[in-house]
Each structure stands twice: as structure tokens, then as C-alpha cells.
Amino acid sequence: MTISQNGAYVRQPLIAGNWKMNMDHVQGITLVQKLAWTLKDHEHNYDRAEVAVFPPFTDIRGVQTLVLGDKLEVVYGAQDLSAQDSGAYTGEISGQFLKKLGCSYVLVGHSERREYHNETNDVIAAKLAAAYRHEVTPMLCVGEGLEVRKAGEHVAFTLNQLAESLEGVSAEQAENLVIAYEPVWAIGTGEVAGPADAQEMCAAIRGALAERFGEEIAEKTQLLYGGSVKAANAAAIMRERDVDGVLVGGASLDAEEFANIVRFEHHLVTD
């Protein structure tokens, strides 16, 4: 996380909670309400970091109503979208529906989509194109599995995923792009990549973005780390120069814990 000479962040920190297939629409509303109340009580960096939640599709309308009605400073997104715009695609959700529901972001290429739904880099590239057609900012997820990491090929593997997934994305579109580095071996396992591991990969990703889209866009792009992030380890990871935020799974289901991650600056000061 880089801070400029005037004390402001070069890139706005982004703390994102991916609920995965947890929380029905009633539980989802309760969780967002609790999160908003908790954050209000402790202002710290709430006005500086953007806070985003990614509920299941069935919760999004309820979350939208709550966020708009109570003017909450929380944004929301979807966990996936269809590569198609409309038509006979049973069970799919169009980016245009997400846009209409006020989604700021959509996750694309989460490792659980890649693994359980056979999403290849080609499919992910098509989904990125759909997100751009409907003006919902994609949060592209990349990251290596354990075997690749053990073989020491994690950087090359992840940069290849990045390059293939970004096929067809223009520099103009890349102005609205967030990338989450999520090593698969660290997701939901309690294993967390060390701050140096997260920095190594985020720096490599930023370098690849600079080559592809130019320095200016690379320096503006928010890069997140995801994989067993908790309040206890978030600040150390986000202290790294190229890590601009976190994509949190399990710990985002607990409002108090997630709010503590949002308050990472407090930890930066008191650590």
C-alpha cells in the first residue's frame, strides 16, 4: 500500500468480502446492517477504504434496497456473470441485470469457478468482455495451485492466466479493472501467503499490466490479495507496496471480524 507525499493513498484501499454460497437473503440483510453499524461506531479509515460485499445473486436486490435506503457507504457486486447478454441460457445471470441492480463489481474467474465449473481463461476473457459491455467493473481473480507453487512456477503460471484472461481487454477498459491474486492453496485452508509472497506476485502483476497497458494504468490498478485473510494478518499484507486491499472469504461472514479488517489502518498504527 503506497502512501504519497501528502499522506494520501496512491490507490484507494479496497476491502472486499466474498460470501460465496453462504447467507440467504434475510441473513444477508442482517449481515450488511451489522457491518454498517459496526463501521459507523469506529470511523478510523472507513471513509478512506472502499468496502465491497459480494453476496449470492438471490441477496443482491435486498442488499441494494438496504444500501440505497440507509445510504450505507458499502458497495456490492456479484460473484459471477454470464458471457452472454440474454437469451436461452438457463440459470445464467446477465451483466445487464447486475448493472440494473447497481452492482459496482463482478468477480470473474474465481478459482472455485475455474475448478468446479471448468472455466478456462477463454471463458473468463468472454466474461470480462461481458462485464465491460454492461459497465460493471470486473474483479479478475488469478492464482496458482499448490503443485505449481512447489515447483517454483507460480509467477509464470499466474502471469499466463492474467495474459490469457485479459485477451481482448483494451487500455481504455483496463482503466476499470481490479485484480485479485488468490493462491488456491491458501483459500479456506488457514494457510496464508506471507506478505512477501503477496508482494512478489502483486509486483509481477503490476509489471505485466505496465507492459500491456502502460505505466499509468498499471500504477492506478488496485491489486488485492485473497486467501485466509483475517483481522490478525490483513494489516501486514496490506502494508506491502503493491497490495491495495484484500478479497476475504470466510472472515467476511462475521461482521465484527470483517469490520476489523476494514480498520486495518488502526492496526498499522498500533502494531
Ligand SMILES: O=C[C@H](O)COP(=O)(O)O
Ligand atoms: O474470494 C475469497 C477467497 O476465495 C478467499 O477465501 P478465504 O478467505 O475463505 O480463504
